[in-house]
Amino acid sequence: MSEFVEMLPANTVSTGSRLGIQYMDKLKKLPLQYIETKFQLISLDPLVLFDHKGIILDVNEATVKTTGRSRKELTGTLFADNFTDPARAHNGAMLVFETGEVRDYELVMKGSKGVETIVSYNASVYKDQEGEVLGAFAAARDITERRHAEDEIQNLQHYNRGLIEASLDPLVTFDRKGIILDVNEATVKATGRSRKELIGTPFADYFTDPARAHKGAMLVFETGEVRDYELVMKGSKGAETIVSYNASLYKDQKGIVVGVFAAARDITALKRSQAELLRERDKVKESMRKLVEMQERLVRSERFAAIGEAASYLSHEIKNPLMVIGGLAAQVERAISTHHAECRKLEIVRGEIKRLESMLMDVRDFTRPSKPQKELLDMNSAIEKTLALMENDLTARGINCEKLLDRRLPLLFFDPEQIKQVLINLTKNAVEAMPDGGRLVISSGLENEHVIVSITDSGIGMSPEATRKMFDPFFTTKKRGTGLGLAVSCKIMEDHEGEISVQSKEGKGTTVRVLLPINTGPNQDAQLE
Ligand SMILES: Nc1ncnc2c1ncn2[C@@H]1O[C@H](COP(=O)(O)OP(=O)(O)O)[C@@H](O)[C@H]1O
Ligand SMILES: [Mg+2]
Structure with a gap:
């Protein structure tokens, strides 16, 4: 038995001073037991007294129940031995002496038959009247159920968290x-x-x-x-x-x-495939458009061929009589005096003959276009030459001309005379669309392996109907037009494996674009034959 029990004064427990002297002996030996039996102060919480070495001085009935060991067995043994983690239990016990008190110190108490009880300790030192520490008083609270409930909540939280994380x-x-x-x-x-x-x-x-x-x-x-x-x-x-x-x-x-x-x-992948789908749809649309265009071109060239044959036949039939008429008119003109009243009429006859002759030349170009004689040339200089030829026309009509030429254009193969004819035809049309002056822009550039020349005017523009028909031979809206300029240009572009396209707005103006591939050689046609 420890010295502490010998020294235990009557007033250690609150009721101590009022205890009768006859109980003092018992109280000194086993104070908790004494209190329980004498005053029926039965605590449901396990209570333990231990000394500064951690040796049990006394326990109450609840401790006996929880540990499954008798009071006698427990008293004099190490407090720490009753727990699953004795080292932690001992540390806790010693901590009470170091700091005076310990709160909510959790331990697992070993019970009989392997039953374990999770307890939370509150412990403090107790002193004699002189203030000297006699031992520690520790009260445990069984928190097994609470802990299990907490564990369950934690498990549940863990489960929820797991779901969220999964x-x-x-x-x-x-x-x-x-x-x-x-x-x-x-x-x-x-x-x-x-x-x-x-x-x-x-x-x-x-x-x-x-x-x-x-x-x-x-x-x-x-x-x-x-x-x-x-x-x-x-x-x-x-x-x-x-x-x-x-x-x-x-x-x-x-x-x-x-x-x-x-x-x-x-939804990145989803969006991406949606975008892809749209792109594919656009591609299909574009292919459809090209197909329709190709078909139109085919129909057009078939029609062209038929018209060409008729035109060729007619021009041949007209050419000889026209020469006869011209010759006779010249004879009559010479026979009469220049002051004759009918002289004016003869002048008109000659003018009309000239017009018909030039038309026949256009028809000849259209029906029997010569094969392009391609050379490696610079498109910009072809544009410059064309504009030089047109300069008088432009100034006479008060047309402001702007050149936007891409100086980095590669040289490409084309027939200089034929391409110049195309450029003249297009520029002429632009000029004729601006009877009261305006703005003409000629630009060149490179796009997808093609040289592009575009001619934009601020003229009268075209109706959708006219835009559709403009390339047809003999389609003209002009009083003295032949309707052959664009048809011939179209044929020349085809012979150069190029393209020609138009955008026009009535009352606003027109842009004609000519497209020539840069990778064709001089003898491609020869190779094809
Ligand atoms: N730049 C343009 N602006 C307005 N209409 C044009 C233009 N170019 C061509 N056209 C239309 O296309 C028709 C056919 O042109 P084209 O084949 O050169 O024959 P022509 O000039 O002899 O009429 C023209 O009569 C005109 O109606
Ligand atoms: Mg024309």
Whole structure:
């Protein structure tokens, strides 16, 4: 028995001073037992007295029950021996003497038949009248049930957390101000930021359009939920993820709104394939358009051939009589005096003969175009030469001409005479479309392996109907037009494997574009034959 018991004074326990002298002996030996039996102060919590070495001085009935060992067995043994972790128990016991008290010190008490009880200790030293420490008084509270309940809650939380973490979709909760409360691993991955970095920062900060993200976040508080809200999430290293959010309010047990729970779905791949689909659709559309165009061209060239044959026959038939008429007119003119009243009429006859002759030349160009004699040449100089030829016409009509020539154009193969004819035809049409002056822009440039020349006027423009027919041979809206200029130009471009296209707006003006491939050689036609 320890010395402490010998020294235990009557007033150690609060009721001590009022105890009768006859109980003093018992009290000195086993104070807890004494109190319990004498005053029926039966504590349900296990109580233990131990000395500064951790040796048990006395225990109460509850300790006996919990440990399954008798008072006699326990007294004089180490307090720490009754726990699954004796070292921790001993440390706790010693801590009481060091600091005077210990609160909520958890230990697992070993019971009989292997039953374990989780207890939480409150312990303090007790002193004699002189203030000298006599020992420690420790009261345990059985918290096994509470702990099990807590464990269960924790397990449940763990389970919920597990579900959240298992989600491949980035999940976020945020408060009324849009400040992030929590995130799952998928969000960490998507943003490339740690959970710690994310929590406490504005939700909106992680999107390319923070204003829209914030608006979406606030919308949830206004309407209770938001569906399919698309945002672009900024990832680490500039990677961007297109996400679609579904978000709703979440409440605590009392039904008070705590924040928003938002789940994002990565729809980047979906968006990408949608864009791809659109692109493919556009490609199909473009191919369709080309096909229709090709068919039109085919029909046109067939028609051209037929018209060409007729024109060739007619021009041949007209040419000889026209020469006879011209010759006879010249004879008559010589026979009469220059002051004769009919002289004026003869002049008109000659003028008309000239016009018909020039028309026949156009017809000849159209029906029997010579094969292009291609040389490696510079398109810009062809443009310059054409404009030099047209200069008088331009100034006479008060037309302002602007050249925008790309000086880096590569040389390309073309027949200089034929291409000059095309450029003259187009420029003439532009000039004729601006009877009251205007602006003419000629530009050259390189696009997808093609040299492009475009001629834009600010003239009268064309109706859609005229635009459709303009390349037809003999289609003209001019009093003295032949309607052959564009048909011939079209044929020449075809012989150069080039293209010619038009954009026009009535009353606004017209742009004609000529396209020539840069990679054709001089003898391609020869090779084909
Ligand atoms: N730049 C243009 N602006 C307005 N209409 C044009 C233009 N170019 C051609 N056209 C239209 O196309 C028709 C055919 O042109 P074209 O084949 O050169 O024959 P022509 O000039 O002899 O009429 C013209 O009569 C005119 O109606
Ligand atoms: Mg013309």
